[in-house]
Amino acid sequence: MTAPLLALTDIHLTFGGTPLLEGAGFAVGTGERLALVGRNGSGKSTLLKIAAGLVEPDRGERIAQQGITIRYLPQEPDLAGHATVAAFVEAGLGPNDDPHRARQLLQALGLTGDEAPQRLSGGEARRAALARALAPEPDILLLDEPTNHLDLPAIEWLERTLQQSRSALVLISHDRRFLQNLSQATVWLDRGITRRLDQGFAGFESWRDEILEREETERHKLDRRIEAETEWSRQGISARRKRNQGRLRALTSLRETRRSERRAAGMVKMSVSEGELSGKLVIEATNIAKRFGERAVVRDLSLRVQRGDRIGIVGPNGAGKTTLLGLLTGTLAPDTGTVRLGANLQVVTLDQRRAALDPGWTLAQALTDGAGDTVVVGGQRRHVVSYMKDFLFPPEQARTPIGVLSGGERGRLMLARALAAPSNLLVLDEPTNDLDLETLDLLQEMLGDYPGTVLLVSHDRDFLDRVVTSTLAFEGDGRWTEYAGGYSDMLTQRGEPAAAPAKTAKPRSEAAAPRQSTGPKRRLGFKESHALKTLPGRIEKLQAEIAALQAKFADPTLYARDPDGFTRTAAALETARAALAAAEDEWLALELLREEIEG
Structure with missing residues (x-):
């Protein structure tokens, strides 16, 4: 058997007295593609930094074959100290690497290379860091959340580029579709140890649930301390996976109803429609348009949103998705056309920026606004610790200062605050950023139960497919079209195939223009x-x-x-x-x- 290019064995690491890794490890061979998965805070990013040689473990062994090249993409790239983006990317090249490839990758990612690093947006900094990691065509790529802050065209371009690469890959991502399309094996980091599944991510969740269910049946053998700390989370994950099947069936029914309404709409007189929709109409936009200077952001859009609709809004960065949300919710006036809002709307918005909170507040204070130890959810008072558990926060985190929470934990906290407020219209702008897979399951379940209306901006294709009843897609030049169903349904109606999972590594090639490939095969769950x-x-x-x-x-x-x-x-x-x-x-x-x- 061929020796692995890189192997981590029996890795132990403790932060602040709490063990984070207790015997974790993995090995990656030539051209192999691993998905590294686990809950937020489980130590995935730390384990990847150990693999990159950036963090020294307390105990354990890191063995890399002599002469191999490794490139690491951090969650938060640091471009400081470089005059231009091109200088930052070229600084990552080896003596025999081709600088022309660096420029080609930058252009494929929508950058010229002449940009000043300090003026880049989060998405642009991510693209620059990707070009730096990909340009040397290393033996191993270690990628930590590479799709964060990328739009859908960039995500799909990155998928194709990695599918064509011969580099071995260790990938952390919350994007299910991205993991499914790229991984050949899965390493699960859970409670400080790792387990390996010699299948891609598509087979991971059912395998994980089987393990968790076996553990539940043997729970009487566990130490009481372990039982108290882990029982709620393990039960929650397994139960949610089961209930999600019911959510998907309900969503299919909603989509069929939606399609029927779309077909019949042209035959109903407006006066009859308004009577039938009394109390059900949420938003009615008629021929709205919005320009900024010479650029048309929205052009001649008419849209009717009814109670219970869950509409996904998709398009590249800069298309105007956030502007469109503002027009539809009445916070921004159109240049022409009208927007009519339904009666008694209670709108709760979660935006990309995540409203700032006092970093000195504890988690419990943030949920209760510093008033007492209860939070009102759905008109009923609940103890804050009980509500925290719904968002996968253990009781001992109630007094944790917000300033020390991870990005994923802050994302969960903002969701908990938003969903506790009374609403009948949820406006979610990139809610999945920094969330782990279990939290995405939780959010999907909550939206499945939500009786109101949802407007959702997201670049997560799998999440869109699971949640929305229709998709409002950017077609270019300010034009938007509504399609029944999720993101995959939209591609089908456009006549475009979905991206296919990669089974074997392909020869190295230069950055290619965006294109589509065939879709993944359906499997029994x-x-x-x-x-x-x-x-x-x-x-x-x-x-x-x-x-x-x-x-x-x-x-x-x-x-x-x-x-x-x-x-x-x-x-x-x-x-x-x-x-x-x-x-x-x-x-x-x-x-x-x-x-x-x-x-």
Whole structure:
């Protein structure tokens, strides 16, 4: 077996008296692509810095083959000390690297190289750092949240570039679609140790849930301290994964209803529509337009938003997504056209900048605005510690100062504050930035339960597919088009294929112009596979139960001697027959799906 290019073994590291890594490690071979996943605060970024040689562990071994090149992309690139972006990128080149490739990558990422680093936005700094990491075509790329602050065209370009690269890859990302399309193996960092799955991220979540479910069945063997600290989070992850399947089915139904409404809209007179929509209309924009100087941001847009709609807004950076939100919510006036808002709107906004909080406040004070130890959620008072758990904060963090929270923890805190406020219209501008996968599951579940309306700006394709009922997409030159369904539905209606997962490394090549490739193959999820195995047994039990109940009815004296028993038996028989019909329908639907996938 070929020796790995880089291996970390039995890595231990403690910060401030609390062990962060307790025997973690991984190995990466030539051309191999690993997804490194785990909760925010689990130590993923620290482990990647150890792999890059930037942090020394307390104990353990880092072995890198002699002569290999490694490039590391941090979450927050530092361009200080360089006069231009080009100088920053070229400073990362080796003596035999091609400087022309650095310029080509910068141009492909929308930069000239002449920009002053101190004037770059977060997204531009991320692009410059990506060019620096990619330009030398290293043996190993260590990428920490490379898609943060990138727009969709840049994310898809980066996917294609990495698919064409022969560099080995260790990748941390909250973007499910990005991980699915690039990874060949998955390393899970959990409670200080690592486990490896020799499959890409597409197989990770069901594998993780199986492990967590096995741990739950053996919980009586665990130390009470471990049980108290981890039980709530492990149960939450597993339960949410199961409930999310129901959310997706409900979302499919919503989308079908949405498509039907779109087809019928042209046949309904406006006066009838207004009567039918009384109390349901949230926003009605009619032929609105907005320009800044010579640039058209919105041109002749008409849109009707009804209660319960969840609309995703997508487009490249600079397209005007935030401006469009302002127009639709009435905080910005259009140059022409009208925007009519529904009655009694209560709007809560979570913007990209994340409203500043007093860094001296504790987490509990931030949630209660410094008043007491309860927070009002949905009209009901809850203890702040109970509400914190909903957002995966353990009780001991209640007195943690906000200033020491990680980016992901701050993102969760802002979500907790926003979602606690009374609202019937949520306006979320890039809510998924810095959130880990479990928190994205939580946010998806909450939006699935939310009875109001959602306007969502996001570059997370998987999150859009899971949450929204329609997608408002930028078409260029200030024009926006609404498509029924999520991001993948939009691509289908445009006639564009989705990005495909990479299975093997491809030859090195120069930066290419954006293009699309084929979509990932549908697979049965863990719950679906489990249901296929267990439903036949459940059907047999229900059939036996029905036969036993029918045998009771065969007694002609049952009603005369036991009227209450007769009624109970009749009710039980009706319930069992309904359960049997539902189980048979579910098994048939899953069997048809299995045959379609395997066929």
